[in-house]
Amino acid sequence: MILLDTHALIWFASEPGKLSANARQSINTAYQGDGIAISAITLWELAWLATHGRIHFTGTPEAFVERVSSRTIVRPITVRVAILANQLPASYSTDPCDRLIGATAQAEGLALITKDSNIRRCKQIKTIW
Numbered sequence: 597m598i599l600l601d602t603h604a605l606i607w608f609a610s611e612p613g614k615l616s617a618n619a620r621q622s623i624n625t626a627y628q629g630d631g632i633a634i635s636a637i638t639l640w641e642l643a644w645l646a647t648h649g650r651i652h653f654t655g656t657p658e659a660f661v662e663r664v665s666s667r668t669i670v671r672p673i674t675v676r677v678a679i680l681a682n683q684l685p686a687s688y689s690t691d692p693c694d695r696l697i698g699a700t701a702q703a704e705g706l707a708l709i710t711k712d713s714n715i716r717r718c719k720q721i722k723t724i725w
Contacts, residue, residue: 597630597669598622598724599701601710602641602693605634605664606651619709622724633669635677635700637693676703688718 600608600623607614608623615623626632639661644650646657653660673696681692681699689695694712698721701708707722708715716723 597633597706598626599633599635599671599697599704599706599708600638600668601697601708601712601715602634602638602645603711604709605632605638605668606642606645608632609664610651615709616711616725619711619725622707623709631669632667633671633704633706634665635671635697636673637696637700639665639670641693671700671704671706673700674703684718684720687714689714 642661643657646660677699680702681695684695702721707724709724711725
């Protein structure tokens with residue numbers, strides 16, 4: 597199982613050419629195996645993007661987020677995730693969503709698919725790009 601950053605999930609679903617070959621292969625392998633996971637905060641990000649017209653989809657924002665979540669394993673924001681998110685270095689990211697996604701990967705022992713170079717430089721989190 598691997599964890600997808602929000603942009604990686606969107607690209608996988610709609611523009612796979614934006615993913616690196618390594619990220620695409622890792623996602624496809626995980627999808628055929630243990631599955632792909634997202635942090636619970638990714639649901640909020642998807643809803644925000646959909647509601648504010650930042651991504652294009654068919655149907656309502658609620659139906660879109662339901663459709664995406666039904667194809668992934670949603671990992672919760674636990675106490676451990678909340679604590680780890682606040683212990684990541686300042687250079688990681690100041691975006692609370694990014695911090696919760698990274699902390700979810702760290703807490704769950706999952707590799708994180710992300711293009712974000714600040715996140716990829718963080719030694720506490722295994723990333724794939």
